[in-house]
Amino acid sequence: MSAVAADVVVVGAGPAGIAAAVRATEARRRVVVLDEAPNVGGQIWRHRSVATLGADARTWVDRLSRTNADVRRGVAVVDVIVGGETGDITVVAERHLGGVDVIRASALVIATGARERFVPFPGWTLPGVTGIGGAQALLKQGATFRAKRVVIAGTGPLILPVAASLTDAGARVVLVAEQAPFQAVRDFALSLLTQPETLLQAALYRLAFLRTPYAMGTWVTAASGTDQLTGITVANARTTWSLPCDFLCTGYGLVPNVDMARFVGCATADGAVVVDERQATSVPRVFAAGEVTGIGGVGLAVTEGEIAGAAAAGVARVDPSLVRRRQGLRLVARRMERAFTLRQELRSLARDDTIICRCEDVRRAAIASFADSRQAKLYARAGMGACQGRVCGPALELLFGWQPGTVRLPLEPARLSTLSTAALAGAATSDAVHTGGP
Amino acid sequence: MAQPSGGAVTISADGRSVRVQAGVTVAAALLDLGTPAFRRSVSGEPRAPLCGMGTCYECRVTIDGVAHRRACLVTVADGMHVTTADGAEKASA
Numbered sequence: 079m080s081a082v083a084a085d086v087v088v089v090g091a092g093p094a095g096i097a098a099a100v101r102a103t104e105a106r107r108r109v110v111v112l113d114e115a116p117n118v119g120g121q122i123w124r125h126r127s128v129a130t131l132g133a134d135a136r137t138w139v140d141r142l143s144r145t146n147a148d149v150r151r152g153v154a155v156v157d158v159i160v161g162g163e164t165g166d167i168t169v170v171a172e173r174h175l176g177g178v179d180v181i182r183a184s185a186l187v188i189a190t191g192a193r194e195r196f197v198p199f200p201g202w203t204l205p206g207v208t209g210i211g212g213a214q215a216l217l218k219q220g221a222t223f224r225a226k227r228v229v230i231a232g233t234g235p236l237i238l239p240v241a242a243s244l245t246d247a248g249a250r251v252v253l254v255a256e257q258a259p260f261q262a263v264r265d266f267a268l269s270l271l272t273q274p275e276t277l278l279q280a281a282l283y284r285l286a287f288l289r290t291p292y293a294m295g296t297w298v299t300a301a302s303g304t305d306q307l308t309g310i311t312v313a314n315a316r317t318t319w320s321l322p323c324d325f326l327c328t329g330y331g332l333v334p335n336v337d338m339a340r341f342v343g344c345a346t347a348d349g350a351v352v353v354d355e356r357q358a359t360s361v362p363r364v365f366a367a368g369e370v371t372g373i374g375g376v377g378l379a380v381t382e383g384e385i386a387g388a389a390a391a392g393v394a395r396v397d398p399s400l401v402r403r404r405q406g407l408r409l410v411a412r413r414m415e416r417a418f419t420l421r422q423e424l425r426s427l428a429r430d431d432t433i434i435c436r437c438e439d440v441r442r443a444a445i446a447s448f449a450d451s452r453q454a455k456l457y458a459r460a461g462m463g464a465c466q467g468r469v470c471g472p473a474l475e476l477l478f479g480w481q482p483g484t485v486r487l488p489l490e491p492a493r494l495s496t497l498s499t500a501a502l503a504g505a506a507t508s509d510a511v512h513t514g515g516p
Numbered sequence: 517m518a519q520p521s522g523g524a525v526t527i528s529a530d531g532r533s534v535r536v537q538a539g540v541t542v543a544a545a546l547l548d549l550g551t552p553a554f555r556r557s558v559s560g561e562p563r564a565p566l567c568g569m570g571t572c573y574e575c576r577v578t579i580d581g582v583a584h585r586r587a588c589l590v591t592v593a594d595g596m597h598v599t600t601a602d603g604a605e606k607a608s609a
Contacts, residue, residue, distance in 0.1 A: 114570045114589055115569075115570070115589060116541065116589065116590070116591040121569055126539045126540075127539075152589065152590070154570075174585060174586070174589055174590055175579065175580060175582060175585070175590065176582065193567060193569065193571045194567060194571075196566070203557070203561055203563065204562075205552065205553060205554075205562050205563065205564030206564070207566065208564075208565060208566055208567075208568065209566060209567050209568060211567075211568070211569070212565065212566055212567045212568035212569065213568065214568070215567075215568030215569050215588065216543060216544055216547060216565060216568040216588070219540055219541040219543060219544040219568070219588065220537055220539065220540025220541065220544035220545070220548075221540075221543070221544035221547045221548055222548055305552060305553070305562050306552065306562075335571075436557065436563070436566075436572070436574065437557075437558075437573065438558060439557050439558050439559040439561070463558075463573070464573035464576070464584070465571060465572050465573045468571050468572070469566070469567070469571065469572050491573075491584065
């Protein structure tokens, strides 16, 4: 076990976490940054070599590497203890291939980002079905999709860069389907006229996969294959049709990763952590920045991270230019959310025998009669498995309107030796309180 | 920083010695090797990476004897032993 003391501990090394760490070190604070991935950057700035990054990303990754922040990659946070009178924060993290880190700090910045929302449909558990961001992540991790027949189907602006990069990588992208109707996408694009650089970027992505149809108001209703995906069925308002493919990349927007924040007692609204002007949560000394406070994209994440890092370091003044930028970007985010509202048809794709909880293989019929996600978990094990409801939770909300249940320890599945270390760390903080979620 | 792409390392995948690109994740390496199932679900279905970012736990494999490691979060290393669910069955058969 390795124990370390810091002023600020940042969980998540994506754009928000990097910006927070940079700002906090500029205020001469000792900073520890924790991330699950092998490298910093989060999802959007994921890279194996810094040389492949865009200018903004490279600038921030370089800035972080020039600080004296203690950046620990390949660790999963399993417990966070917010102390009593001293207010100290203890974070317990497990290294993927062995070892436990215990960090004590006076402030915590939660920059845990977001994950993809998956909508269950027949066949979605087949190998060959990945997320849209999931395919992008695997591509950046080094998987080759060369000559594979790929369909990308889901919703939101993430579709464009992923279609472009898979095409660049030599995949045969045969169809790109956006569930939102043409009018909604057009209106959103028109609303971006005030930000020509964003529109230009979107147009460049589209040019990269120009030979592939980009169908609006179109969605996947089923995937087929025995032990591997071989084809899909697609629908629009008028008709349905089938086509063969090797990979289906599908995702329906992003969901903030609020588990850690909810666990320490931070207030949430509409599935996102509530923060004030200084990115402070409802829990003293706990700040949040980036997608965890609401889906808003990389620019907003960096801006919030800068504000949160300074605030967590005790800087009283909030930079007014950052506040203005945050305000503008939040408006764009709200327009985007409206444009890519999920259509009703997606709620009824899952049949009685369609698996909803992939960890425990719980099918729709086994839970449809329950009243809430707590009952579905207690009586049918939905959300009881390794992912702890992170995949099926948003699906249960979409299908049945159920809110996620209480967040329980450990925050990620952990070895028993890690849990005993976590218990000792908790006991050492004698007046510690495990506040727990609502 | 992760190793820049270019070099290669040798890993053991289900007992088979294979050269893979340095710096890639175990998930990327196994996908490119055409691995049919990373894990078997509780009812025996084959599963492979879904989220690619450590959330879904579908890519769980045994790495250097440690079970339930998320293949998408671990970079390949020379001499690493990776076992999928089906590979473990083969080994014990």
